[in-house]
Amino acid sequence: MHKKRFIISVDSCKPGMRTAEAIANRYGAIILYENTVLDEHAIEHLRNIGIRSIPVFEESMISVSGVDQDWAITHDGQSFNIKYEQDVHAMKKTLTDISTGKRLNKDATDQIVNTMISRPAENRNMIDAIMQIRTIDEYTYYHCMNVSMLSMMIARWMNLDEAMVKKCAEAGLLHDVGKAKIPPEIINKPGKLTDSEFALMKRHSEYGYMIVTEDRNFDHQVALAVLTHHEKMDGSGYPMGLTGDRINQIARIVAVADIFDAMTANRVYKDKDTPFTVFQLMQQDSFGVLDPLVLNAFLHNITHYYVGSRVRLSTGEVGEVVFMNRMDFSRPVVKVGDRFIDLAVTKSISIVEFL
Ligand SMILES: [Fe+2]
Ligand SMILES: [Fe+2]
Known part of the structure; x- marks a missing residue:
């Protein structure tokens, strides 16, 4: 309720x-x-x-x-976060339906994707919403919503046409739908999975493909993206070990969104981890894994939103990020008072907190 x-x-x-x-x-x-x-x-x-x-x-x-109670005002405006919460509830219902053996409902996913697509380029708010911290048991739902929104934004940043933008949003929403067929003990297992559990977990791509293709209304490219979202550019992914040119563009976009959301999901800012570190790690660890064109479009645009952020430096000083360094996103140029500190040059100073 x-x-x-x-x-x-x-x-x-x-x-x-x-x-x-x-x-x-x-x-x-x-x-x-x-x-x-x-x-x-x-x-x-x-x-x-x-x-x-x-x-x-x-x-x-x-x-x-x-x-x-006089000062309490009911919130009737459609703030983004509240709308987002409602979409998450709708998504939850769709996923629950599937796990209980019901068929995937194209109308339900259409509704979610359409609300997302029609939202006037509120990228700023979307990023805020995506950075929300999720509780573990709700992880998959929020993850689906986030990957959907991120995939949609990346497609727009790459100037793809609206039909592709919509397919990316749809594929992002559905990419992990196959997890509904994996036993919850494995999905929610806190520690490391055993080899056989991991092998079973990996089957979510195939299960997802089966679920999506059951409804002929879904675009086949979207179904293929669900199947191949864990393929890697160098052929080391699953389930088929396809190389870059054989993986469709939608899947390559979803893969970037997926990895970003997984990396940010359980990071707590109180632990002094910053989004800059995540961007840097993505750039560093994704060689041969992610499509460089997609990754570039993503990093270039998303890091742009962090110019203007206030950060605390290891010197104790507070400054403002004024320029992102594209070779190392964790070391931007920070303005402290009248001074500009290029952290890429001054390696002895680092960002310790994102304020
Ligand atoms: Fe997945
Ligand atoms: Fe995922």
Whole structure:
């Protein structure tokens, strides 16, 4: 059941209330998880960084004694995050239907893809939403939504036509649909998988292909992308070991989105890991694996959104990212006061926190 939420001003927040969605700062970094119980310190922090209002769960408001409900306003605007949450719920239902043996419903996925496609280039908000921290059991749902949005954005950044953009969004949404056929004990296993468990896990691509082709309304290119999203450019992927030229473009786009989302998913900014590190790792580790043209389009465009971010340096100083270094995304040029520090040159200084 959907829990009722209210948007309330930070000034009206009381310790004990729980956040109804992850709260991101204006650079997309998560500062509070969904379902966090607020304390004085957290409320103060929100105020300090200029956040005016946040969504909280109604029941948590009621349970906080002495709360005057007059200041609570129902949120009727279609904020991106709330819309995104609704899409996630729709996706969850689609995936649950499949795992219980129901057929994949093209209408349901169409609805999700159309809402995504029709959203006017709100890339900034999309990136914010994608950077939300997910709980493990909900991982697959959020992952499907994120990969779908990222694939769609990459297709747009590559100037592909709208028909291709839509196919990329669709393939991203469905790429891991085959996981619905894998036993949940394996999907949710916390530790490392055994060889045989991993072999079974790998079959999700084939299961996904079977599920998608059951409904003839799906484009065959999309079905093929679902089948081949774990193929690698050098032929070391699965299930067929195809090389780059044999993997369709949609699958090559989904692969980049997939790896990015997997790398950011369980990273917590409190652990002082930054998106810059993720971009750098992607560039470093993807040689022979990802399509360089797709990866370039992705990194070039997404890193652009991080210019202007505030970061804390190892010297303790706070600065603003003014230029991304394309050879090493983890070492941009940072402006501290009147000084410009090129971290690619000044290797003794590094970014320790993303503010
Ligand atoms: Fe997958
Ligand atoms: Fe995936």
